[in-house]
Amino acid sequence: MKIGIVIPAHNEALTTSDCLASVQTAMKQLPSTITAYPLVVLDSCTDDTESLVKAAGVDSLSCNYRHVGQVRDLGIRHAIDKGATWLACTDADSVVPPDWLVEQIKHITEQTPDMICGVVSVDSWAHLTPQTKQAYIAHYQDKMGHRHIHGANLSFSAKAYLAVGGFTKLPCHEDVDLVKKFEEQNYDIIWSNRVRVTTSSRLDARVTEGFAGFLANLEKGNLE
Template sequence: MKIGIVIPAHNEAMTITKCLASVQTAIEQLPSTITATMLVVLDSCRDNTLTLVESMRVKSADVDYLCCGYLCCDYQCVGQVRDLGIRHAIASGATWLACTDADSVVTSDWLIQQIAHINTQPTDMICGVVSVDSWAHLTPQTREDYMAHYQDKMGHRHIHGANLSFSAEAYLAVGGFAPLRCHEDVDLVKRFESKGYAITWSNRVRVITSSRLQARATEGFAAFLANLETNN
C-alpha cells in the first residue's frame, strides 16, 4: 500500500512546521511494507509558508531529503486545492489518501489506526474526529456548548477535512472534491454515501486542530467556533 497525505495551506507559517513534523512522526510508525508521502498544496500564500516547507528536511549520516513535496496554486478555493493534491498523489501511485490541514497536528498513531480499520473490515473512507488544541482564549460557555454538541465516539457523524481518508479508486469514481470554497468535505462524503461506499466513522483516528477564530474558510471549523463564541 502507498499512502498519499495531502495538506492544503494558505498563509500557514505559524502552524505548518508542527503539522508536518506530526505527520512525519505518524509516517515513521508504519511498517516497512507501507510507504507514505506528504504533499503540501500552497494556495495563494503570501507569507513564508513555502520556505518552512522547504526547510523540512530529514538529515542523517547518509540521508538528506525533503520529507514532503509541494505544489503551488492560486485557486483561493479549498475544494480545488484538495483535489489538485489528491490527483497528483494518485498519479504518483498512492492507493490510499489521507487529508489533514496545515493548522492541525495528527496523533502519532494516525496512520496506524487507519490501517487497522482497513484490515479489520473493508472500508472506502474513514471520517475521524478532532480535538481542540486550546480553550484558553475562549469562554467556558463556548467550551461547554461545543462539548455538548460534539460526539467523540465510534459511529459519530462529524466530517472534517482535517481528518478524512479514502481509497483512490472510490475517490476517482465519485469525481473527487468539488470546487467549493467550504463544505467540500461534506459534499465528498455525501457522494461516497450516495454511491454505497463503506464509510467508517472512527474516534480512534484523531487530529488536534487549532482553536483560532480567524477562519480561512468562511464556514469552516474556525467559523463554527467563532459563532459559538459570539453567541455567548
C-alpha cells in the same frame, strides 16, 4: 500500499512546521510494507509557508485557487499519479498523533472501508469563554459511529475517490460534499474516533464556514 497525505495551506507559517513534524512522526510508525507520500498544496501563499515546507523536506504544489475543494483535489490527484492507493487528508493548522496512520491501517485491515471519517480535538480553550467550551462539548460526539465530517481528518481509497469524481470546486464544505457522494454511491464509511487529530481553536478563519467559523459563531453567541 502507498498512502498520499495531502495538506492544503494558505498562509500557515505559524502552524505548518508543527503539522509536518507530526505527520513525519506518524509516517515512521508504519510497517515497512507501507509507504507514505506527504504533499502540501500551497494556495495563494504570501508568507513563509513555502520555505518552511521546503525546510521540512516535504514536496509541494502551488496554485491560486482560493477554493479549498479545488486545492485538495489538485493534491489528491497528484498523489494518485505518484502511486497512492489510499489518501489521508489533514490541514496545515492541525497536528496528528503518532498513531494517526496506523489506526487507519487497522481499520483497513479489519473492515476494508472505502472512507474513514475521523474526529478532531481542540488544541486550546484558553482564549474562549467557558460557555463556548461547554456548548462545543455538548454538541460534539467523540465516539465510534459519530457523524462529524472534517477535512482535517478524512481518508479514503483512491479508486473510490476517482469513481465519485473527487472533491467539488467549493470554497467550503467540500468535505461534506465528498462524503455525500460516497454515501449516495453506497461506499462503505467508518465513523471512527480512533483516527483523530488536534486542530487549531483560532477564530480568524481561512474559510468563512469552516471549523474556525463554527467556533467563532459559538463564541459570538455566548458573548451576546
